[in-house]
Amino acid sequence: MKTLVWVEHDNASVKDATLAAVTAASKLGEVHLLVAGSGCAAAASAAAQIAGVGKVHVADDAAFANALPENVAPLIVELMSHHDAFIAPATSNGKNIAPRVAALLDVMQISDILSVESEDTFTRPTYAGNAIATVKSKDAKKVITVRGTAFEKADATGGSGTVEAVSSTGDKGLSSFIGSEIAKMERPELTSAKIIVSGGRALKDGDTFKANIFPLADKLGAAVGASRAAVDAGYVPNDYQVGQTGKIVAPEVYVAIGISGAIQHLAGMKDSKTIIAINKDEDAPIFQVADIGLVGDLFKIVPELTEKL
Amino acid sequence: MKIIVPVKRVIDYNVKPRVKADGTGVDLANVKMSMNPFDEIAVEEALRLKEKGAATEVVVVSIGPAKAQETLRTALAMGADRAILIEAEDVEPLGVAKLLAKVQEEELAGLIILGKQAIDNDCNQTGQMLAALLGRPQGTFASKVEVEGDSVSVTREVDGGLETVKLTLPAIVTTDLRLNEPRYASLPNIMKAKSKPLAQKTPADYGVDISPRLETLKVVEPPVRQAGIKVADVDELVAKLKAMGVAA
Ligand SMILES: Cc1cc2nc3c(=O)[nH]c(=O)nc-3n(C[C@H](O)[C@H](O)[C@H](O)COP(=O)(O)OP(=O)(O)OC[C@H]3O[C@@H](n4cnc5c(N)ncnc54)[C@H](O)[C@@H]3O)c2cc1C
């Protein structure tokens, strides 16, 4: 099988989520990549270095600058005439683009796969990860998104893909990009961090959240996450949310502070290697999944912990 | 301008799903079912646009079993004007999108607002597929929606933060959690909803083939995590972290 993988990039470098998608694709056979962007030559040559990749298709056009699905999906559909499967990482771009491609190809997408069982059979989580379904696709071509935490990352170097320019399918004139508010990352990115410190509703407000969670995270070199309750209340921006409907993470160590452990939150972090929970309620559900629990008031515990590390 | 809101009947978000012993799926017998939470947000957004004068009519559509009428009545009680039930069980997102595309051919709505994902199958596909089939733009994971003349500006929750796109109408929008807080239906409105129009259709009425493309071979529970230990104080926690090599 020949698989086309959507490369998540910022025109200069390739995002980590792509590497897990490449590993999933390699289980199906030959791996080709698509780098669609504007001024994306550097990203294309970085992509060609990924271990195991064959051709790297590069579509460099202003129409692809912000990954607008109205413009990108037709390009992918054209390339799919000579590929058997399309794979995207389950990032916000991947989730935006892949179903549009699937519908144009008249294919039922398989979302967020956890494993490749064979050329047409995959496992995927449903019901917030409470039920793992094994599904077999009857479609001739496959369209798949990949859960980043479920696959090893392919090596970012060591490959020797051949870069090949493809012509643009142009701007469809349906949508335009107005702007973005992307927070400057002072800490590791959530989905690739080794350690995550997350705070919940118990943190009271934005200032209290920052005063307690940030110093501990910085001591541990950790990324910062949050529960939906903390995001809804405005303590931290939306991109901090971990859970069924936020980011799915699986770090070496996940520290949940003042988070009760609702199933929607657990869905996003229960595959972490070690879970540490700090909560004043000894019956909080988070303790049912925690490897190490400490019962008590976080406003005493967290400053003391930060101090002693 | 008319707005269509597809709503799905799903397991209530407070219920912990249990996998059936025979591995064929999740046990939904005698389980509380509700409107998909993202769809409540979609209905709310449509109603607000109508209240602001940006829309004239809100039509809710569900593809599901006869019981999905309850879900449609809930949406009508919130304030939607009329409902369409397309009776069919277990339709995949591609089939749902094809049916919704047919509904749109008849209704010619300016905006179709869906949930970003249904909390049962967690597919996160239907809106994007519908947009593709209609050849229209999509604003997914919306946290702000503003209609301006013949376009809509949508602020989206993306991996790094927020981004804003402008789409020409008709357009498809899918809702994220922070778009709004849905209202509760009042008792008088629940009574009123009983007499609002609800049309009943079948996939055959629309001439759409909804035969599944995916076959579920089996459904299992994920490996259960065992609860670990509790430590007595911060010193013990620090010792553990050091032993794990997390702290120096
Ligand atoms: C459709 C839908 C999608 C959702 N998606 C997500 C999602 O992706 N991610 C997510 O996280 N949630 C999600 N939720 C929300 C989820 O159901 C919970 O409401 C949320 O996770 C609760 O957040 P919390 O644990 O911070 O707050 P709470 O449940 O209020 O828990 C606060 C905890 O802090 C403890 N506490 C209070 N004070 C102290 C103190 N001084 N010291 C120590 N501990 C203290 C309490 O004992 C309690 O356990 C979703 C809900 C719905 C309906």
Ligand SMILES: Cc1cc2nc3c(=O)[nH]c(=O)nc-3n(C[C@H](O)[C@H](O)[C@H](O)COP(=O)(O)OP(=O)(O)OC[C@H]3O[C@@H](n4cnc5c(N)ncnc54)[C@H](O)[C@@H]3O)c2cc1C
């Ligand atoms: C493998 C498999 C197994 C299934 N098993 C079951 C099962 O056991 N029980 C069962 O009830 N169904 C089952 N279905 C069908 C399923 O419930 C859905 O109708 C379909 O998969 C849609 O997926 P989703 O809701 O996750 O889509 P998403 O793309 O996540 O849904 C996004 C949005 O689309 C809209 N939408 C989606 N579906 C509908 C609908 N039917 N009517 C109106 N609007 C809608 C809503 O606005 C929703 O928020 C199964 C489907 C598959 C593929």
